Amino acid sequence: MTDAAVHPSVPETTDEVVLYAKGLKKKYGHVTAIADADFQLCANEVLAVIGDNGAGKSSLIKAITGALAPDEGTVFLKGQRVHFKNPLDARLAGIETVYQELAVCPELDIAANMFLGRERRRPGWRGGLLRGLDKAAMRKEAADHMEELGIRVQSITQRVETLSGGQRQAVAVARAAAWATNVVIMDEPTAALGVRETGQVLDLILRVKARGLPVVLISHSMPEVFQVADRIHIHRLGRREAVVDPAMASMRDVVAVMTGALAGSELPSALKAGPGS
Amino acid sequence: MTDPKGSVDRLRGFLTTQVAGPLAALLVAIVVFSATTDTFLNPANFSLMLQQSVVIGTLAIGQTLIILTAGIDLANGAIMVLGTIVIAQFALDGNIVLGLMLGMLACAAAGALNGMIVAKWKLPPFIVTLGTLTVLTATARLMTDSQSLPVERGLLTVMGQGFSVAGFTVSWGVVTWLALTAGFAYALGRTAWGTHVYAVGDSPNAAKLNGIKVDRVLFSVYVVAGLVYAVGAWLAMGRTPIADPSAYQTANLDSITAVVIGGTSLFGGRGGVVGTLIGTLIVVVLQNGLTQAGINSLYQQIATGALVVVAVLVDQIIRRKDR
């Protein structure tokens, strides 16, 4: 029986499904990081991905976004099979990711980091012939994005090295939100943040969603997940164990599945949301 | 976005750059030698010091690019010497322009070989360039039977000629060196390529996750450095009009010294060619000044060596403070 047969409301590939992955596998030597994992992200939703340390959450989104090559499995974006060979391919397809290791260059300033890999050149011959960067424009835009997120920094030309861990995280989050046109994926974006900054990131997630983009949020914080998620993907031992509806399931149910106290298949179907449940 | 605030920012930015320290050291050295010797402070001596700086200074530009990517180039002197040999050999047959072009090509190819091995096969630059250093040095000797080739005066030695302004003799070599420095300061600071060079040296993983083609950037850096070494070959023939396969044997370490004293971090991602220009001048001023002061040249080497350690120490301290 296929997932679609169980949950006809959320079939595998319709206009509703933005990002879809099936049968992903990845082994590092003897360590299985992804064990036949499926993934589905629908339009206009915030999908939380939760799981214990080492469950394979980061590996899953890396495999989907081209940051690591899965041994097996297929990925679809809006119904089209995609082969992201590197993160750039995914970015060009409108998928922006905040990786857990943040992917910022400490020696570069905030503006340069925001525009890293897609720098803007000056108009005219100074940008054409001389390939000159339009630093003023990039700084202004970077400052706007930071402000939009409510992140305070002394100067947009500050090197990222001089920022606090939370501020660095904010830079990465602002960058992803600013550039995405299809999907935003955030791997523990609030891990180093204080209460106020966490609130701002959650606000931002909802704003991105309001813009019409689905968001994948990997998090260890249950309150946070229940606050913003429309569905919760529970990852365990490299696989999707269940997808639950936070409106129906309790934190206790979710933790039980996450820790293996309860198998995904033992969950009452009323708590489930979509395929893989 | 008010202008005064911008320029204050820029001033503060400049004072906190790596350039400020080396520049201060250079100025102190100049002041001290001017005060303690009669012969240091005069146009002829300054002209001479600039002349003495150009070859190592130019090699150090290429070295800077590579060190910014957290690499190191032990072969740059050997690549340059190979360049002089290729140029001189073709010039002997009367093909001066062809010789210059083939010299460029040879240096670029040698850089490409290093870059290829470093970028594609991910071998450590130290080992790779140690290998090519040995291979290229032997190749150059084989090409000339370990003999020096004469270099005909004219286009090939033009870099040693120049003009006078206000009592200073400025050679075309010095002009070329300064122009290269300015050009690479622009390329590193104001173009996407430069940003990517810093990013790759700083954090290759972050660069990759941001869609930068790390191996392409690395490869380009080694090729561009090779071309810079070719210019160095031309400058070297302007200094001494022969192509000697066993010349410039310590040029690799001398250029690294200049880069490090100029404030570029051996860990990559931090520094630049303006610092390297200053670093090169510091070494030459120190040698020249200590000579004028009648101090044994072995003490000059001790001073230079101590400066290298100080420079690396400063870099470490900056890093520890920031992280």
Ligand SMILES: Nc1ncnc2c1ncn2[C@@H]1O[C@H](COP(=O)(O)OP(=O)(O)OP(=O)(O)O)[C@@H](O)[C@H]1O
């Ligand atoms: N580059 C790698 N080499 C070897 N093993 C790896 C590598 N990356 C991940 N793993 C292993 O794969 C498994 C899954 O790791 P992953 O980082 O995806 O987990 P995670 O769910 O994101 O954990 P966390 O919540 O701690 O971030 C772990 O056992 C980890 O040790």
Ligand SMILES: [Mg+2]
């Ligand atoms: Mg993780």
